[in-house]
Amino acid sequence: MMPTTERPTSASSVIAGADDVTGKVLAAMASTPDARLSEIMNALVRHLHAFAREVRLTEDEWERGTEFLNRIGQATNDTHNEGILCSDALGFSTLVCLLNNGQAGATETTAALLGPFWRMASPLTADGGSLVRSETPGPALFAFCRITDPRGRPIPGVEVDVWQASPVGLYENQDPTQVDMNLRGKFHTGADGRFAFRSVKPAGYPVPTEGPVGELLRAQQRHPYRPAHLHFLGFKPGYKTLVTQVFVDDDEHLESDVVFGVTRQLVGDFRPGEGPPPTGDAGAPWYRLDYDFVMEPGEAKLPKPPIK
Ligand SMILES: [Fe+2]
Numbered sequence: 394m395m396p397t398t399e400r401p402t403s404a405s406s407v408i409a410g411a412d413d414v415t416g417k418v419l420a421a422m423a424s425t426p427d428a429r430l431s432e433i434m435n436a437l438v439r440h441l442h443a444f445a446r447e448v449r450l451t452e453d454e455w456e457r458g459t460e461f462l463n464r465i466g467q468a469t470n471d472t473h474n475e476g477i478l479c480s481d482a483l484g485f486s487t488l489v490c491l492l493n494n495g496q497a498g499a500t501e502t503t504a505a506l507l508g509p510f511w512r513m514a515s516p517l518t519a520d521g522g523s524l525v526r527s528e529t530p531g532p533a534l535f536a537f538c539r540i541t542d543p544r545g546r547p548i549p550g551v552e553v554d555v556w557q558a559s560p561v562g563l564y565e566n567q568d569p570t571q572v573d574m575n576l577r578g579k580f581h582t583g584a585d586g587r588f589a590f591r592s593v594k595p596a597g598y599p600v601p602t603e604g605p606v607g608e609l610l611r612a613q614q615r616h617p618y619r620p621a622h623l624h625f626l627g628f629k630p631g632y633k634t635l636v637t638q639v640f641v642d643d644d645e646h647l648e649s650d651v652v653f654g655v656t657r658q659l660v661g662d663f664r665p666g667e668g669p670p671p672t673g674d675a676g677a678p679w680y681r682l683d684y685d686f687v688m689e690p691g692e693a694k695l696p697k698p699p700i701k
Pocket of ligand 1 (some may be wrong): 558622624
């Protein structure tokens with residue numbers, strides 16, 4: 394049952410005291426016609442007010458908090474999204490992801506957070522083609538992937554975006570030495586649900602730390618690193634859009650991802666390749682990844698790209 398402070402009270406918004414505020418705000422919002430907006434705002438106000446009561450928030454701290462939120466907006470632009478980074482660093486993005494995938498959190502899922510670096514118009518690439526579009530150092534990676542439904546039946550015709558950081562830990566949009574769209578590509582699964590590509594083994598990287606989120610991480614003595622990973626986005630009408638990442642199993646930060654993106658299901662088996670690589674242009678050492686994704690029936694809806 395709600396405490397007395399959390400019930401909508403009379404129509405007058407004149408406040409009698411601290412215990413009266415929450416109820417008055419809930420009353421003021423009570424006639425919101427959109428039922429979902431009403432539910433969300435009602436819970437947000439109750440939890441926000443309860444939070445201030447629990448920590449006995451001071452006026453200075455309130456000022457610092459609102460300034461922090463303002464700075465998140467100010468640090469966001471066409472090539473950087475501090476809001477998503479903040480949500481990621483608080484584990485909120487992963488929570489929302491897991492609540493909405495794998496039968497609402499009931500089973501393991503191959504879904505993971507989108508992150509701030511997806512770009513919509515990745516270049517269409519032939520099956521088995523390369524993501525390497527400009528001189529990129531590091532060992533070659535050959536990935537062999539398959540997408541099935543929850544019963545293991547292959548799903549053909551899935552449009553799959555792949556994107557990753559370079560072996561020095563930078564996405565092309567952060568790095569003037571890489572050409573536009575380097576290490577990004579769009580594939581289509583074949584009749585057997587498979588798609589394959591050549592790339593380079595990704596490296597882990599620090600999330601951007603020059604903004605307010607970096608300041609928070611330093612204050613909490615948290616390192617800013619993500620374990621190395623590949624990003625995938627699978628889209629096909631009739632299926633819930635699959636947004637995910639596959640992590641490099643020998644990365645030193647696998648157990649301490651700053652944005653909590655690693656689930657057991659998403660740790661890939663990056664095996665050192667044996668014998669000659671699948672294509673002649675790659676030298677030794679090279680790596681191989683085999684990974685199967687599951688797409689659940691549902692609504693195909695693309696997220697809003699965090700950057701242009
Ligand atoms: Fe990433």
